[in-house]
Amino acid sequence: MPKDKALIFGCSGQDGSLLSKSLIKQGYVVYGASRHKSKTLGNHAKLGIEHKVNSLSLDIRSKDDVLDTIKRISPKEIYILAAQSSVGLSFIKPSETLETNILGTLNVLEALRIIKYEGRAFFAGSSEVFGESIKPISLKTKVNPQSPYAVSKLAAQNLVKGYRDAYKLKIMTGILFNHESTLRNENFVTKKIINGAMKSAKNKNYKIELGNIHIVRDWGWAEEYVEAMQIITRSEKISDQIICTGKKVSLKDFIEKVYKNFNLNWSEHVIINEELYRPTDIKISYGDPTKLKNSNNWRAKINIDEIITKLIADKKRNDSV
Numbered sequence: 001m002p003k004d005k006a007l008i009f010g011c012s013g014q015d016g017s018l019l020s021k022s023l024i025k026q027g028y029v030v031y032g033a034s035r036h037k038s039k040t041l042g043n044h045a046k047l048g049i050e051h052k053v054n055s056l057s058l059d060i061r062s063k064d065d066v067l068d069t070i071k072r073i074s075p076k077e078i079y080i081l082a083a084q085s086s087v088g089l090s091f092i093k094p095s096e097t098l099e100t101n102i103l104g105t106l107n108v109l110e111a112l113r114i115i116k117y118e119g120r121a122f123f124a125g126s127s128e129v130f131g132e133s134i135k136p137i138s139l140k141t142k143v144n145p146q147s148p149y150a151v152s153k154l155a156a157q158n159l160v161k162g163y164r165d166a167y168k169l170k171i172m173t174g175i176l177f178n179h180e181s182t183l184r185n186e187n188f189v190t191k192k193i194i195n196g197a198m199k200s201a202k203n204k205n206y207k208i209e210l211g212n213i214h215i216v217r218d219w220g221w222a223e224e225y226v227e228a229m230q231i232i233t234r235s236e237k238i239s240d241q242i243i244c245t246g247k248k249v250s251l252k253d254f255i256e257k258v259y260k261n262f263n264l265n266w267s268e269h270v271i272i273n274e275e276l277y278r279p280t281d282i283k284i285s286y287g288d289p290t291k292l293k294n295s296n297n298w299r300a301k302i303n304i305d306e307i308i309t310k311l312i313a314d315k316k317r318n319d320s321v
Contacts, residue, residue, distance in 0.1 A: 005029045007075040009060050009108060010082030011053065012036070014183040015124065015176075017043035019079060019226040020053050031073050033058040033082070043183050060104035067111040077233055078121040080108050083153070086187070087128060090149035091279055101152035102159070109163040112171070121171035122233040127218070127244070127285055129154040129175070136288035139175075139240060146280040157240075164238070174232050177244035177287045180307055181222035182314035189251070190219075193258050194311050198319070200269040201262040207269050211276030213252045218286035220245045221302040221310075231296050244287025245300040257308050 006023050010016045011032025023030050032044075033056040044050040058065050060082045070078070083101045084090065090097040105123065112121060130137050131144030145151045157173050164171050184191045189210065196208035220243070228243045259266035293299045302310075 003027055003029045004077070005031065005073055005075040006077040006079065007031045007033065007070065007073050008079045008081060009033050009058075009066075009104075010080070011055070012043060013081065013085070014043070014181050014185070014222055015179075015226055015229075016079075016081045017047055017049075017183055018181060018223055019081070019229065020044070021047045021049050022223075022226055022230065024049055024052050028077075030054065031056060031069075031075065033060070033069065035059045035082075046183065060107060061099060063107045063110060066107040067114060070108075070111045070117070071115055076119045078108070078112075078117075078119065079229065079233070080105055080121065080123045083124070084149070087147050087149045088278060090147050090152070094148035097148045098152045098155075101149070102155045105156035106159055109159055109169075109171075112169050113163060113167045117169060119170065120233045121169065122229050123156065123160045123171060123173045124229070125157045125173040125175040125240075126150065126153040127175055127177040127242075127287060128282070129157065130285065132282045132284055133286075134284055136246060136286055137244075138242060138288040138291065146282055147278070161240070170238055172232055172235075172238050173240040174229050174243050175240065175287075176225060177218040177220060177242075177285070179220040179222040179225045180311060182311060183222070184311075190254065190311070193255055194308075194315055196269065197258045197262050197264065197266075198312075198315055200259070200264055207271050209271045209273040209276060210251075210255075211273065211278070212281050213255060213270070213272065214250060214283070215281060216248050216250045216284040216286065218244045218247060219249055219254070219304055219307060220300045221307055224300050224302060228292065228298050231298050232292075235296055237295065239295070241292045241296070242287045242289065243292065244289050245303075246287055246289040247304065248284070248286045249304050254304070254308070257305065258312070261308065261312055
């Protein structure tokens with residue numbers, strides 16, 4: 001009996017790599033598309049799947065390449081994770097951010113329309129589209145994008161809904177809040193903090209520079225979130241969902257917890273540099289997980305303390321190799 005096939009646009013990042021591993025474990029034949037094929041090797045090698053993913057070099061901004069790939073593979077499931085995903089970088093490269101995130105998504109949607117795709121597709125949305133909210137964010141919360149990245153993700157999310165309604169495509173958006181893993185890129189603040197704490201434990205004079213540490217976010221564990229992506233994709237009812245923990249954690253608390261693991265006072269090792277503040281910094285953002293729990297019986301189980309423990313353990317393990 002032929003195995004089911006899955007196609008992941010943006011397979012080389014944290015989520016794409018973890019999703020690839022999960023799908024392979026379930027017996028799927030996984031095709032992973034990435035603009036820079038060589039960059040998939042790092043995360044895939046760390047997960048032991050570098051020879052198990054059918055890697056494709058593909059720029060999602062190329063309509064013809066996207067269409068040809070989907071037609072050739074004919075996957076049962078498609079995951080649209082490819083994006084310029086840095087909020088900070090979106091202020092520096094707004095045109096590239098909008099082109100990749102909007103046009104890239106549109107190219108996939110057009111391909112699905114043209115071939116009358118009957119499978120399931122998932123689009124990775126972002127909590128950034130809502131901006132700041134002192135109340136838990138749900139799908140009913142008013143959108144208020146505060147960055148080129150957020151604008152691009154909102155436009156793409158609206159395109160997904162429009163194509164779903166107009167062409168009866170089985171595609172849905174999972175709006176993801178912050179989520180971490182051992183694969184997190186070095187330029188993410190959580191990784192920077194953990195690396196800084198470990199260096200400070202060895203050198204008491206070592207310090208890191210950070211921007212606004214008073215922001216509040218909803219942090220989850222990426223391996224759980226890719227599980228939620230699949231549950232949403234395969235759900236009997238096609239609907240958008242919020243993927244979050246529902247818990248609020250300030251960046252200051254995150255820093256304190258990390259440094260406490262090394263018996264350090266964070267304030268002696270962290271310098272606040274206002275030049276690192278973003279032009280528009282969302283002060284507080286956290287989600288309401290009620291809908292996903294009620295409709296699909298999914299909830300995040302790993303809390304922030306466990307996340308920090310896992311990230312530190314991985315860093316120590318890598319440093320000892």
